[in-house]
Amino acid sequence: MNPSPAVTAPVQQGGVQDVAAAARRVVDAIVRAGDAIAAQSGDLATALHGVADRIDLAAPPLAERMTTMWLPVDSRLHNPVNGLENPLAPPLEITEGADGDVAGSVTLGLPYQGPPGHVHGGISALLLDHVLGLANIRAGNSGMTARLALTYHRPLPLFEELSVTGRQASVDGRKIHATGTISADGHVAVSAEGLFVRPRAEPGR
């Protein structure tokens, strides 16, 4: 059976991105197959553990990775939203951005399901938190998410292209307000208002 649109849509550019895309495909296939793979479960689990063992053997110590993954300071490849090297990222594709606004598109498959045929509300929060954060970075003032208020206007469909937007609304000292939406078929399904707080400068810095 063909993988769902969430797995086939992103253009892959080679290297670790290919490995992450393959892992994403495995996750999607497992959720789609369900009990249909029960008879092969032992073999499949052994094969997948074998792949994980190979990757683990190549991985550097965690402390080293925690340093190298931020050099240069750029979370584009490994973040869990649009990180092409992170299998947890759907991934959201950033499609445009002007005046500090951010826009992206994504099609989500079964691994992201909440209500039948629709996206889990926590996944919407993940997408919006990140896109609002990116909009803040683009606007030149960013901070940690202090509060994120979501309104779920209508169920968000799986298997359809979704548009995600984010923009910085205002800056008040260390407090930054940003807003965003997720739309399907031209209708806003989820909207968000976020408060981000720029951490205090560390003493001596």
Ligand SMILES: CCCCCCCCCCCCCC(=O)SCCNC(=O)CCNC(=O)[C@H](O)C(C)(C)COP(=O)(O)OP(=O)(O)OC[C@H]1O[C@@H](n2cnc3c(N)ncnc32)[C@H](O)[C@@H]1OP(=O)(O)O
């Ligand atoms: C390094 C490069 C990174 C690149 C990353 C790319 C990522 C891309 C995007 C990723 C995006 C992903 C993003 C993520 O996932 S960020 C991860 C999720 N967020 C966190 O973990 C944040 C945890 N919280 C904190 O660290 C602190 O609480 C912060 C830093 C937020 C504030 O602690 P701080 O001690 O500094 O604050 P303050 O007490 O001096 O208060 C200051 C002002 O703020 C007001 N206030 C504070 N909290 C709240 C609240 N909850 N509701 C309403 N108001 C609040 C407060 O009243 C005061 O206002 P005023 O009295 O002055 O008027």
